[in-house]
Every structure is written in C-alpha cells, then in structure tokens.
Amino acid sequence: MAALSAWWRKHDRAIAPYLFVAPFLVLFFVFSIYPVLYSLYLSFFKATGLSSWQFIGLENYADLLSDRRFIKSVTNTSYYAAASVFLLSPLALLVAVGFNAGITRQLRGLYRVAYFVPVITSAVVIAMMFRMIFDEQYGLLNAMLGNVGIEPIPWLRSKSWAMPAIVVLGIWTYLGVNALYFLAGLQNIPHELTEAAAIDGANGWQTFFYITMPILRPVIMFVVVQAIIGSYNLFAQPLLLTNGGPQDATLFMTIYLYQVGFQQFKLGYASAIGYTLVLIVFTLSLINLLFFGAFRSSEE
C-alpha cells in the first residue's frame, strides 16, 4: 500500500490529466469510435436481417456501383451540395456584407435574430412548416406566386421541383449561420486596409475582390467545407418533407442508407453506403482544402 502510495505521489501529475479527460474519452470511444470502426468491418459482410454474417470482401462496394437507386442518391446529394456551395454560400456572403456595410443598421438586431432563428429550430418543425408552405393547393408559396400570375407549382410532387424545394428549405435554414461566419470574418478585416485602398482610388468592387475576398479566404474555406459535410449528411428535412420521393427525386444518400439499413435490414450493405459517403465527403473536403491553399505555408 505504501509502495502504491509512493508510486502515485511520483506519477500523479503525469496521470491525473488523463483521468480528467477519461470520462469523455471513454464515452467517445464506446459510442463513437467503436461503432464507426465496427461499421467499416460490417461493410465487408453480407449481414441481412438476423442471420449469421458472411464475409464477402468488397462485394457490397462493387454492388453499389450497379445500384441505380444508390447512384441516384449520390447524384441528388451532390446536386444539393453544389447548391449549398455555389448558391447558399455566396448568398450568405452577400447578406454578411450587407450587415457589415450597415445597410440594415436600424434593424440590425431584428435581422440577426430573423436569420439565426432557423438554426436553432428543430429540423422536424422546419420540415412540417415547409410542407405547408410548399403545398400545391393551399401553400403560402403558391398563393404568393399566384398573385403575380404564376400557375401553382407541384413543389413536392414533381420530379423537377422537389429538389429545388429542398434547396429553398436549405437556404432558409442555413443562410443565417453561414452569414454569421462571414460577418465574423468581415469584422476582423482591419479598417486601415480598406481605407488605404479607397485612398488609392479603388472602388467598392475592387476593394471587395482584392482586399476582402483574399482576407476572407480561411472563412470561405470553412463555410464551404461545412456546406459540403452538412449537405452530404442532410437527413431529417428531406426525409420528413418528401421521404426521398417523388420517384427518388430527393433520395439523399442518408435516406437510402436508412432505408437499406432499417427497412430492408441489410446492415452490411448499409455500412458500405455509409463508408462511401465518408469517402466522398473526405475527398471533396480535401479538394476544397487544396483549392483554398490550406496546406500552403504562410511564407509562400
């Protein structure tokens, strides 16, 4: 006992920090790391229903390549991701620039709340709300469009409109938080720089493209990576709004994964979908980081 006590006295400072973080790490390993690794292992098996598993190597992954519904889900998810990156993110930047420029100075507080409320609203509530907004006969959106003579659009029932409807939902939900990131970035730009540019005769556009944008590069990179990850992980909203329909027009990869895993009870195949999703997100994020020069040293 005395020896143990002496040993503890000698090592307590080295060991204590690990014990402090242990509760988090234990839970993290048990509930996050272990299932993630186990799922990778599972993806190499044919594990259907309550059967004993059968090792099939990469067959699940090979099957995905000829699975029409899977390919459709990848296309749909990529469509949404592209809209997040090329539509939502620039819009968020525009809103942030507006805030920063003081255009809405009088109502700044109100606008900030209005833009931020969707972020803290439950995905279920948002989906329910948009179901009513997008309703063909009684929806608010078609009623508004009707006032300017536009025929009712079958937002959630048409193959061509369902995805744009989900993009609109995505923009409404995530515009605020992305604008906030950009706003934080904009407010960190030293005033002297824009002032100096103005003295040198730069107009607003030139200041924006040659001063603001380069300085905002890390924020843009962050927003884009977030948009990519968020888009490929989007689940609750399309599930509740369209459940992947009509005719799989809004079948996201996550919805397909859920359908395969729980409705079809094909756990190995669902795990393979999950890991393909990981691979796609990882690759796209990496490309994005390279594109924005995240790995370049600052001296360059």
Add this chain to the structure above:
Amino acid sequence: MTTVQTSMSRRDFLRFSAALAGITALTACAAPGAAPAAGGESAAPATTGIELVFWGFADNRNKWYEALTETFKEEMPDVTIAIESFPYAEMHDKIQTALVAGSGAPDIGDIEIGRFGSFVRGDRVGFVDITDLLGADKELLFERSALAPWSWQGKNYGIGNELNACMLYYRHDVMAEQGFETPFATWEDVTNAGKSYLEQTGKAFIAPADNDWAYWWIISSAGGGFFNESGEVAFDSELGKRVLQMLHDWVHVDKIGIIAPGGNMYNQTYYGALAAGEFVIQLGAPWYQGFLKDNVQQLEGLWQMQPLPLFADGAGARTATHGGTGSCITEQCEHPDAAWAFLKHCNLTNEGVLRGFEMMNLFPTLSSAWDDPRMQFEDKYFNGQKPGEFIADLGDEMPPLYNSPYWPEVTTAFNNLALNPVMLDEKDVETAMAEAKDEAVRAMEG
C-alpha cells in the same frame, strides 16, 4: 466549542479529483451493461414477480393495453406490464437493432404490418413462434387479419386484433342531391356518377394519391396484391393493371379525380379539402373511420359506408385488408408464457377485444365477440349505419394477404416506377408495370 479545521492541499485535491474522474469513467463504462435490461426485471421497484416491458407506437393501442394491464392483474397478480411508447419508425428500428445486438429488446413489441417483412429476412425471425401457444384458439380468430400478416413459413409470430375490412365511404347527402343510386354496384357506376357530378358542379368526385399505393392496393388485392402465394411479384396481374388504368383515367381522362391534396390521408391538407367538399368519396379500412371522426367532425351524419363495388364483369372483391398491427414476443423475453398470457388477455378474450372496439373503433379479429350487442351499435357519424354489421358481413370475402421479406423493395419499386409515373407523368400502364416488375425482381435478387 472547537472548530475542526479541515484544509485540503493541492496534492490532496488533485488526488481526490483524479479518483473521482476515474470512478466516473469506470461508471460510464459500466453503465450500458448495468442498465436495466429492457427485457428484464431490474427496471421496477423490488418485486418477486415478473415485470414485462411492452413497446408500442400507437397512442390509442397503448391506452388500450394500459387499460387491460389492470384487468390482467386480477388474472396474474405476479406479472406487471410496463407499456412504453415510442414514435413509429424509432420503435421498429430500436427493436431491430436490439435483436441484432442480442440485448435491449422489450419482451413484447407492436409490429406494424408493413415492417414485419424485414424481420423475416435472415436465418431467424427474432420473435417467439406462437403457433403452439395459440393451439386451438387459432380457430377463434379471423386468420387473414389476426395471424397471416405476422406469419412466415407456416409459423405464427404475432397476433393482431384488427379486422381491417376496407370499404367505400361516400357523402350520402351529395349523392342524394344528385340523384345517384347508392350503394354503388360497380366501379363503372362510380365513374359515371363522377362524370355527371363533374358536369353538374365542376368538382372532383374522388382523390387517389400519386405516390401512396393505398387505393390501388385496396381495389386490386383480389388479384394478388404485391405478391402471390409463392412470394413472387404479382402486382402486374391483369386486375392490377386494370385498377391502375382506372385510377389514371379518373384523374387524367374522366377528370373526376384529383391527386389527393397533401399527398394522402395522413396529411391535414387532405382533411381540409375533404371538409371543403372538394371530393366526396374515399376508400379505407375501419381505422379510417376514426381518422374521419377525428379530422372532419363537422361532417358527422353526412357519410355512409358500403362494400367496395366490383367491376361490371364481376372482377375484384367487395373488400380488402389494409394496415394492421400485431403484437410479437421477442426472442429476448425471459418469460414468454407470461407475455403470451397478456397477449391472450388482450386478443383472445371477449372483454379484451371489446374494450379495444369501444376505445378505438377497431373491429376485433376474435369471432366469438362478433355477436356481442356492443358490436352492433349505430354510428351517428355514418348516418346511423352499423359498422360492425358491415365488417362481419364482409370478413369472409377478404382476399388473402401474402407478406414478404421484400415488401419494402417491391412497394418502393411499384411506387417509383409504376404508380407515380402513371398518375403524374401519364406513362402507359403496361410499360410502367413491366419496368416496375423488372426493378422489383432485381431488388429481390440483389
């Protein structure tokens, strides 16, 4: 008075905190194992009896079970039943996960008809085979609704209490005003009445959905529905195609139908349109009667029900089954006999099923209860008609239901490649059915 001064050195504090953190970590590790097993006894206060956990997803059913736990106590005082409620999808997903994991499943679970198929995909089913437990009582049940949907390869794994004989519901005030003869004898009569109604009022008659196969299923199940007896894809039967063509024509040729507002009968928009009189006919199982009463109370007394019409050449059936929930004992239940005793109390006693009928309007599958005077009440909502009389009359004509492990894939293929393209894009029925069948067969082989 002496004051004991206790001071703690930094080293003591560090030692104490580290020990606390270590204990917390160990507790966290132990928590999942030490948590009361869902199938087990430790969730209740100390008791020498048996505690069973029952997971359900439908509030009305859960209330029914709650009520019956009280009367069950008189039968088996040592057994306590804890009814736990979950959302529909979450409950089924959790049961599947717990059965794969080998622990954490409840003793009994309510399994909805459309979700049972996924449980029979593997080498084992995950539920207790109740065939022997049922024994001679099987004869008392209306098998097609009580057992068939939760059966696989000749064995029964669950018991349902709803005899879901579908009917046609119509606004009798509107029909009388228009001078239409009711009940409708044939689908052709319905179509002709619809055309005349459209001409007179400019309004739609009926509202089939474009991506909810309920109407198609209800009318065409006499031709085999999605599967035949051998488990093969059968939705492309002659009757199946004929029904899909009729649904298409109602909307796109005769214009007597509109695509269901809001998509289907699970949406409030649908009832808004129904209340506004935008369509006046509806098909549905007896549980749909409850939906109508809950959502369009203002139409009380204006509805009547009738058996499904047949086609003029006699094809079709006067009723069909749609929906239902069965109670299944999971393989993790340590007291299957006690669990079965409770299920028997709910589903195989007149008092149990009649309580359900009174509480939920669900017509029981237990035939001995059908003659009870309580079953013969006149329903004000349906203009004084007796729902019980209709269901008892139609039960025997219900076409069989063939469930399949591939139910999710096949119904998805049907929705995506047949129903939706035909109803929305006006695709040719033959082509759409053939494409949907190819996809369904491919999915079953995959």
